[in-house]
Amino acid sequence: MAFVCAISNETPEQPVVSTISGCIYERRLIEKYIAENGTDPMNGEALTSDSLVEIKSSPLVKARPPSATSIPAILKTLQDEWDATMLHSFTLRQQLLTVRQELSHALYQHDAACRVIARLTKEVTAAREALATLKPQAGISALPAVGAAQPVYAAEAGMTRAEEPMEEAGMSEEIIQKLQDKATLLTAERKKRGKNIPEGLATVEDIRQYRQLASHVGLHSASMPGILALDICQRDTSRIVTGGNDKNAVVFNKDTEQVIAIMQGHTKKLTSVIYHPTEEIVLSGSLDNTIRVWGVQQTAPCAHVIRAHEGPVTGLSLHATGDYLLSCSTDANWAFSDVRQGRVLTKVSDPAAQNPLMCAQFHPDGLIFGTGTEDAVVKIWDLKERTNVANFSGHAGPITSITFSENGYYLATSADDAVVKLWDLRKLKNFKTITLDEGYEVKSLCFDHSGTYLAVAGTDVRVYLCKQWQELKVFNDHTASATGVRFGQNASFLASASMDRSLKVFGMP
Template identity: 60%
Template sequence: MSFHCAISNDIPEDPVVSPHSGSIFEKRLILKFLEENGVDPISGKEMSADELIEIKTASIIKPKPPSATSIPSLLKSFQDEWDAVVLHSFNLRQQLQTTRQELSFALYHHDAACRVIARLTKELTAAREALATLKPKAPTTAITNSEETNNDNDGVLSESVIENISSKASVLTAERKKRFRSIPEDLIKPEKIKEFKTTSSQTCLHSVSKPGIVSLDICPTDSNKIATGGNDHTATIFDKKSERIITVLKGHNKKVNSIIYHPNKENVITASIDSQIRVWDIEDSKTQQIIQAHESPITSISLHATGCYLLSTSNDEQWAFSDIDTGKVLIKVGDQTTNHSLTAAQFHPDGLIFGTGTSESLIKIWDLKERSNVANFPGHSGPISAISFSENGYYLATSADDSVIKLWDLRKLKNFKTIPLEEGYQVKDLCFDHTGNYLAVAGSDVRVYISKQWENIKSFTDHIGLATGVRFGHNANFICSVSMDRSLKVYSS
């Protein structure tokens, strides 16, 4: 094969250099030549393909086509290239403007979010401080005669009592913060509650001669044990599991309109419109203590978180704080600003404050240690029929004769939700479950609302009379209610 290498200023494709002659060859041709001859085609010296040196060059720019050799063609090419450059520049500017607008919008939203977070943080801090301190307003209370209430402290709580309730509040606050970080795994889901139906109905707990069950409570440590108070002047302890009456407590001479199952002892506390509060020993079916805190019908009682003290309200326009172990009334306070009876009462879960409802549509929040009215919640019409604090410590649910349920935020001291009911609907009892996730309502029927959304997820219409009490079982695995139809009903899946 003959090899011809022409010297030219053009750089061939895939150029390589011979180290012997320094000449540039096209790699394809020189490799074929070396395969046949094995020498440098210029110098004639022996050379192998491995000795060739590759040259790195820029990509070859193709020449203009023959159509671009005339001046008009060149001008058209230049015009087309210029249009392409201008159009590309316009697209880049358009994209830049869009990006700037998006960035400006994002920065605006970020700034607005930061402002909202800062404001909410400030309000939350202020609300927590207000709830923690609850500084009393101007004195509006009067302490009753200590002789009438068996009070040895002249209307002032002793240091030991204050220390007891304060230490208990500190423990409960810390426990609640841990407990409410997550919902218990075994808490009944809303979907399950929607499937609840009546699984038990008892009509033999109280006398037929004076029908009607007006109060209800469940043992906190054994939810099979249920306590009821009736128009027949008696209280009954019922075992749900075995469906038998454990005992009947007789001693009141008028209806038992409030009943509490003690969480730590085999005791039940009852209150009646006969103006008596009785502490019962369940095993012996006997009265351990009779607390004479009021001279008028008692409307409501609430047990303090320590399990040692009892709050009571009455038509005598006063509330009393008593020791259930000794039967002594430690303090008794009346509000002299207006003349009204106290219709409902309940301790806050921590026990440092409590709420009372009045016959003049007002809910009052009291500081126990200072014995002072620290906040008022107006808005209902008609006497307050029921109040219930949520175990989360922030919410208070109230009802009156106006067929609405109002929910109050104790951090901001204002009504944040009003649940309207049907016209003429009567509410007789309200109860949060222990987790604060559900609110039960007893009245014209029995209803369950889910917290936060405050939607009615289930209604029970099995009672033929007015429902007067409702309570949740452990982790809401069942619900029970009592009624003027003399029945105790249990709802579960």
């Protein structure tokens, strides 16, 4: 579009546009041109005054007076416009300062409110703990099953000293038969599944394309940073429980990104957490020598406090029945407890070597289990006979993690020696050693439910393809050591926790 301009001492006329060429002209000039030539000055076609269309300009745009045509007048106009712009900028800066002060005040108020809420929450938790202690003394001894609609607090009934472990109730023939029946059923189901790959299982290419999908750092206290334990609910894999350095266990929904429950009661940091596979129950072990059984509700009631050990609890594993719990401790004992009743059934130590136990894990069938010791030995135990049936040596440091493959044949172990060893339980020998980077610290191992993939958490998070033991993916997203790792259903995602306070979820982008 072209413009025809002229300098005049008169006030500019309203601009018009030609319907012939689409160009804009000043009415007075174009009408004079039409009177002399009768054509459009741009393309030479015939043009009349009736073919001109007025353009309505904004009322804020004012025509310059004739006095503004001189250079001094133009300079004065520019100076006036500059002064107006500076005054407007000063006004905006004042408004910005006021808004910043108001925002700062609002943030201080929010912080104060959060501190009051935290203090009140702590007082309420202390009151509930006191109530849980007083109820047994008042004669309330009958407890419903854990996870019932109306949970009842239970704890130190009959305890003369809080530090004393519970007396052993013993493993009855009924319990042993229950364990045997469950093992028989699981073995039959495993043979029925055979070597078929589960439908919907993530492929190798899927794993290689996994990226960080989410990172959550607000689950645990920033004043005592670090997540030390992690587990995923098998029934609803959107639910994840974490155990922190801040002495709390937190249940979090990764899909809604909401905290479901906060379990407060331990007096020292947590070492292990387990989400019950079929019920809304969480189990936690701590350095305060106790194991707690929680109901997953907004109030997060503590149903039982199990005092099976005289030293810090270092490992937990839930039996396939969902009714019994294996625990180990630095007191060199492992214990087998009833989750429903909150009592210890049996407690055993190795008479040959009184070494602290660092981790424990049930075999998928539930009749045997493994423990890792501080002197670098992995011990296999028969649960029914409560005897040590096999020992695996070869690591060069305290055992940090052990995990059984779902097929029941493989055992993966790690220690403070930067290697992961794979053991064949049928031949009782080490058939594969994965050597990691020098100085690599392995904190957690986990097979997926199909036994196709193995995840390693420590200095970073890695995923290996079983049988070929090929490294598929390395995640370096954590800024501190990863302390826990778990697969989602069909390895559709991977969750990891770290000392950097974060819970990260990896999956397909």
